[in-house]
Each structure stands twice: as C-alpha cells, then as structure tokens.
Amino acid sequence: MAKKVVVAYSGGLDTSAVIPWLKENYNCEVYAVVGDVGQGADELKGVEKKAKNSGAEDCIVVDLREEFVEEFCFPMLVAGSVYEGKYLLGTSIARPILARAQVDYAKAIKADGLCHGCTGKGNDQVRFESTYAALAPEMEVIAPWRIWDLGGREDLLNYLAERNIPTTASLTKIYSRDRNLWHISHEGAALENPWNVPPDDIWMLTQDPRKAPAKHEDVSITFVAGRPRALNGVPMAGHDLIIKLNKIAGKHGVGRVDIIENRLVGMKSRGCYETPGGTVLYEALRGLEQLVLDRETLHYREKLALDFADLIYNGQWYTGKREIMQASIEKIAEVMNGEIVVRLYKGTATTVRRASPDSLFSEAFATFSKDAVYNQKDAGGFIRLYSLPARIKALKEAAGAKAAKAQARAAGKAKRKPAKRK
Numbered sequence: 001m002a003k004k005v006v007v008a009y010s011g012g013l014d015t016s017a018v019i020p021w022l023k024e025n026y027n028c029e030v031y032a033v034v035g036d037v038g039q040g041a042d043e044l045k046g047v048e049k050k051a052k053n054s055g056a057e058d059c060i061v062v063d064l065r066e067e068f069v070e071e072f073c074f075p076m077l078v079a080g081s082v083y084e085g086k087y088l089l090g091t092s093i094a095r096p097i098l099a100r101a102q103v104d105y106a107k108a109i110k111a112d113g114l115c116h117g118c119t120g121k122g123n124d125q126v127r128f129e130s131t132y133a134a135l136a137p138e139m140e141v142i143a144p145w146r147i148w149d150l151g152g153r154e155d156l157l158n159y160l161a162e163r164n165i166p167t168t169a170s171l172t173k174i175y176s177r178d179r180n181l182w183h184i185s186h187e188g189a190a191l192e193n194p195w196n197v198p199p200d201d202i203w204m205l206t207q208d209p210r211k212a213p214a215k216h217e218d219v220s221i222t223f224v225a226g227r228p229r230a231l232n233g234v235p236m237a238g239h240d241l242i243i244k245l246n247k248i249a250g251k252h253g254v255g256r257v258d259i260i261e262n263r264l265v266g267m268k269s270r271g272c273y274e275t276p277g278g279t280v281l282y283e284a285l286r287g288l289e290q291l292v293l294d295r296e297t298l299h300y301r302e303k304l305a306l307d308f309a310d311l312i313y314n315g316q317w318y319t320g321k322r323e324i325m326q327a328s329i330e331k332i333a334e335v336m337n338g339e340i341v342v343r344l345y346k347g348t349a350t351t352v353r354r355a356s357p358d359s360l361f362s363e364a365f366a367t368f369s370k371d372a373v374y375n376q377k378d379a380g381g382f383i384r385l386y387s388l389p390a391r392i393k394a395l396k397e398a399a400g401a402k403a404a405k406a407q408a409r410a411a412g413k414a415k416r417k418p419a420k421r422k
Helices: 013-026 047-053 065-079 090-108 124-135 153-162 238-251 276-292 295-313 320-333 378-386 388-416
Strands: 004-008 029-036 058-063 113-115 140-142 176-179 184-187 217-224 227-231 256-262 268-274 338-345 348-355
Touching: 004 013, 004 090, 013 029, 013 113, 013 153, 029 047, 029 090, 047 058, 058 090, 065 090, 065 227, 065 238, 065 276, 065 295, 065 320, 090 113, 090 124, 090 176, 090 184, 090 295, 217 238, 217 276, 217 348, 227 238, 238 276, 276 295, 276 338, 276 348, 295 320, 378 388
Parallel strands: 004 029, 004 113, 029 058, 113 140
Antiparallel strands: 176 184, 184 268, 217 227, 217 338, 256 268, 338 348
C-alpha cells in the first residue's frame, strides 16, 4: 500500500475530500499538485493553503500555460481535430499535461502513489490513468470515487464538516465546470434534460449573440508553421494570444457549443462549451490550408483529424500512435504560413482574407481568360482517362446485355421451329 501519495488537486469539493480520506484509509503522507493551465486567478487564489487545511503535507502550483498551448493545443489545432463534429476538446487536451505534471512531482519527492478525483462514470479517469500507465507504471493508482462509500455532494460536504475542514463549496452549486486557457465547460443541473434550452446564466466567456455588437470586427492572425504567432500584427506568445482572442471573440458571442456527446465509457452526456479564441483559430487555419495544401494532402488531413480527435478524447496521448500521427501533422504544418483575416459577427467567425508565401492558388491558372499554362483541349484526354473505369464497366454491361438478347432470340427461334414428321 502506498505510503506517499500525490493528488492531482484542483481545490474543488472532490479533491478537498480526497486528501483526508487518503490519510484515514491509507495512513499515508499526502501531497498536492495544481497545474496552472489558465483556469484563472480566482480558482488558484489560496489553493495551496486550502490543500494544507485539508491535510496535505505540501501543495505546489506548476505554471503549465505555455507548454499546454504549444505542445498540446497547437498540434490539435493544426490537425483540425474536433470530436463528433462540434467539441473542440478543451477538457480532453488538458488532462495529459496535468497528469504529466503530477507524475513529475511524484518522482521528484519519491512518492509511490498517484491519486485523482475523477468519478467512475467519466472520461477523465481514463485520461489520467492512461498517462500514469505510460509515465509511471510502477506507482500505485488510487481512484477514491471507485472505492469510497461517499455518494454525492451532500455526503462530501458532511464528511468535511465532521472533520472541521473548511470549504467554499455548498449544496447550492448549480453547474459542474472545467476551465482552462482553451475553453470552459458546463455540465449538470438543467442541462441534464436534453429538452431544456441552455439557461442564459451558464455562459461565462461569451456574449449572447443577440446582444453582441451590431457592427462586425475583423481580426488578423499570422501563422508560422501552423502556429499563431501574431494577433492584429502584434507578435505574442501563444498563450497570451489565446487570452486576448478569447476576449475579442467572446464579445461577439463566438464559440458556443451545445452537444450531447458519446463518452468513452459508453453513456451519453450533455455539455455546453465555450471556446471563443479556439473557434477563431480553427476557422483561420482552415482558411489558410485552402491556400497552401494540395487536394490529396488536405483530404488526408481531414481524415487524420477524426482519428486524432478520438485519440485525444480517449486519453491516448502518450502512445506511439500519437507520435506517428503528430509527425504527419508537423509535416503538413511546414507550409502553413501566412496571414488570415477572420470576421466576427453575432456568434459567427468567417474567413474573409487569405495571404501566404506558400500559396498554391494562382489567378493565372484559375482564370477563365486565355493563359499560357493550361490548354483546355488537354482536359478531354484527362476526362477520358479519369472516367475510364466507368466506361469499361458500361461497355461490359452493354456487351452482356447484347449477348443475353441474342441468346434469348436464339431460344425463341428454337421454340417456334416445327417438329419433323416421322
């Protein structure tokens, strides 16, 4: 049984209860690690003290914002990965870096156990534990929600109250939320009934599109190898760019999603997601690839996006499969350089301008006017070869029909021929 356990700590109700529960049931030292992936100062304020008040020996906050964006969000962006057509994977993509930071801290203090506060019904337990398996297979994994007899929010609050452990949580909390630089998710309460329209009070990052400014706003994004490196001509770090773009796009109501998704564990769940900056970046990069990717590469990228989205959602980041797929993504990104202008207007984000030094678009080739690089007569031979399989099939079918008709006529003649008299 583990004697020194590191908890992936958020400061929320679940992990606040996990710490004393571990001490009581495992008689172990408990340490907490908080990954800063851009959830905001309000969530991080006083989190170290809160962990220690719950019984942790120590608690550290690790700044992961730059790594989160550069190593995780941007490869997902270049791939164009979207889960089930709508979800931009904000929660999913944060889990592998949070679990990695937890493992790094555990190894640094020579811990022998890892613990998370994920429920047994969700996807996050898979994402965290798959990372543990890949990076620290020798450590014991503890998942309290699959072990303890605490049944829900009220039980957890009573558990903490009985031990005089302070908490800011209450029974009046309405929604379950997860926030980072990339997005914020909302689940629970009224959203659990799929017939209910999302209440106005759930949205935090985006303006109601109906109340958004009446005038559109254009934003310019400069990409280098698929990575956004400047906003409106001003160079900035990736995580700073996303923060600024979240505010600009959120003001115009861009980035809202309401989806009933298929969880990895088998059940369906409803989530409302806000990804304002990410939505604009996806739109911009898709506009850029229209200029710089040839047809076969673009179509391959679209297929790759689906598989990469599943991989991220299913917690398979630390696998050889991801490394192979990302190698393809980085190769595709080599020519994704240029400036894209996206127009924001009442919940929509639309590419309106495109420019790239690697553009494959040529007005000389595409024009209907006379040009020197394309002889329209050549198209006849191309079409004949391109349609050759269909032509062969049709000729074969015609020949078969002709033979069958001839055979039928012969049979008919034989039937009408009078019998010889004896």
